[in-house]
Amino acid sequence: MASPRSKLTDAQRRRIMQAVRGRNTGLEMIVRRLVHSMGYRYRLHRRNLPGSPDLVFGPRRKVIFVHGCFWHFHQEPGCKIAHVPASRREYWWAKLSRNVARDSRQQHVLSAEGWGVLVLWECEIRAGDGRTLQEKIRKFLD
Ligand SMILES: [Zn+2]
DSSP: OOOTTOOOOHHHHHHHHHHHHTOSOHHHHHHHHHHHHTTOOOEEOOTTSTTOOSEEEGGGTEEEEEEOTTTTTOOOTTOSSOOOOSTTHHHHHHHHHHHHHHHHHHHHHHHHTTOEEEEEEHHHHHSTTSHHHHHHHHHHHO
């Protein structure tokens, strides 16, 4: 319920929150379109779930996170995007490490509550023709 002092509509508040949280990125749109074209139904950003997963498949009790490799610090030798910036290395190292720890904590809670969790990374979303990605999603959801 909106507070009486608030002059923002729900739609306005939602847009602001999305901007603040960096949601609705091009990356996420690619995944949404792909999943939709595969015939799956999902909901977006269920805020009552840890980490507010990007796609939520309620009846299947599964969630998908779409992670940018830099901010979520993709720990994969083949990833060419994740890195610690050369200046202020200690600051970035601490910040990115905190992000990794938070992601891991949230995914752990989701698993403990019986949710299947899939993380799709920026570098794998951008790689290839999407077929590998599609197979991965299908395998996870079916
Ligand atoms: Zn990556």
